[in-house]
Amino acid sequence: MLNILVTGSNGQLGSEIQELSSHFPYTFFFTCKDQLDITEKHTIESFVEKNAIHAIINCAAYTAVDKAENEEALADKINHQAVKHLASIAKEKNIKLIHISTDYVFDGTSYKPYQEIDTTNPKSVYGKTKLDGENALLQGNLPNSIIIRTSWVYSSYGANFVKTMLRLGKEKDALGVIYDQVGTPTYAKDLAKVILDILPKINTTQTQIYNYSNEGVASWYDFAQEIMQMAKLTCKINPIETSQYPTPAKRPHYSLLNKAKIKNEFGIEIPYWKNSLEECLHKINVNNE
Template identity: 80%
Template sequence: MLNILVTGSHGQLGSEIHELSHEYPNTYFFTDKEELDITDAKTLRQYIEHNAINAILNCAAYTTVDKAESEEELADKINHLAVKYLATIAKEHNIKLIHISTDYVFDGTIYRPYLETDATNPQSIYGKTKLLGENALLHTKLPNSVIIRTSWVYSSYGANFVKTMLRLGKEKESIGVIFDQVGSPTYAKDLAKTILEILPKINNTQTEIYNYSNEGVASWYDFAQEIMKMAKLTCKVNPIETSQYPTPAKRPHYSLLNKSKIKNEYTIEIPYWKDSLEVCLRKMGERK
């Protein structure tokens, strides 16, 4: 039995872990910024020591990609400094740590599925602060720790692309969605299940990086089309280029992740993205 601290527990991934936690008997401490400020090292240390935490699932992050361009200090506190504090305390107390990162640490110019060993080159403040968090953890040389890079996360919880498309699909006759950014959606429930399954198996002398997303390839346009199709919405989805929809933050054009490492080392099966989308829409009552 582990005493597991789950940060960011009100977010998409944290909520899915909460829902699945009864299937993985442990003692869980579900916290969000209201319950625990992970950017305050002293408070964080006191909480971890008081509750005898011996495993941490860091799902907390500043994820508002465009807003991060004007809120770099706040994004850095959450995505970088908080990870440094968690890693430092975990090293002192021999605590297992799984930290969630992003495909935005890459620049999207390779045009083949990214390996964990490929060079990073983030193009946004969000991506840069997430990479700083990764590097802080790596620098700590914390054994029994894992970084999981994921992409295009959605869930029945929280705000996400799927919910936005469902709303627009009901309100509008047509919308434009970007077709020249390619990756793979990730159903947060699938990632949560993987995290809870691999946690007791982690046994490494240094931090290991793994990629995780659902199987398959899609553009945002493909993703939107499938949402409309499964929900039987008549809204027409028109493909547009990134240049037609300028945003403050630059996003990678190609960020497909190679998942061979996590599949081979932990013997896990990853669902196809369309199958997982159907599961999520059924749960939301939107699959028609």
């Protein structure tokens, strides 16, 4: 029986892993920042030793992209320094480690889906601190450790674009949504299932990077349109340019991820984004009834 530590378990991905956990033959230890401060190395060490942890799934992150521009030290502490601590402990105690990263490590100037080996060039504090976390893992040269880069995550849990659109769609007659940023939405439940499915299959001599998002392509405008249509909301979605909606942090204009590596190496099939969105919206409706 594997003992698995899941950090950031109250977030979107951590919550989905919790919901799926009963279907897997592991003992899970779900922690949030109040239960386990991963920015303190000795705290992690004592938790790992006390609970005989065999694997860590690190879902914890500082994800407030715009706030990070003014809170770089805090973002670095969580997205970089904490990952460094986890990497050090995982190597020392021969623990499997799955770390979640982001499409924001790229600058978004590509014209074809990003592969894991493509050059990184983050344009925001959030992206930079996430890349620093990745590099801390890569430099640690850990066996049985992987980084999964993902994009545009949403869920029936927590705050996210889907829930914001549902709320605004009921409150407003029209909304402007950016059409010149292109990527792929990722249903956190799909990612959670993949993580739990591939966990026992991870067998690497050093840290490996994988991309994961749902299949297909969309702009935020397309995403919003589909949400309104599926939810049968009459709110009109108007396409706007990024320049019309300035934000403190720069977003990648193009963040499609090439997922061939994770599909080929682990033999997984990835759902189309619209099918996953439909499933999530159904779940939200059921929860609200």
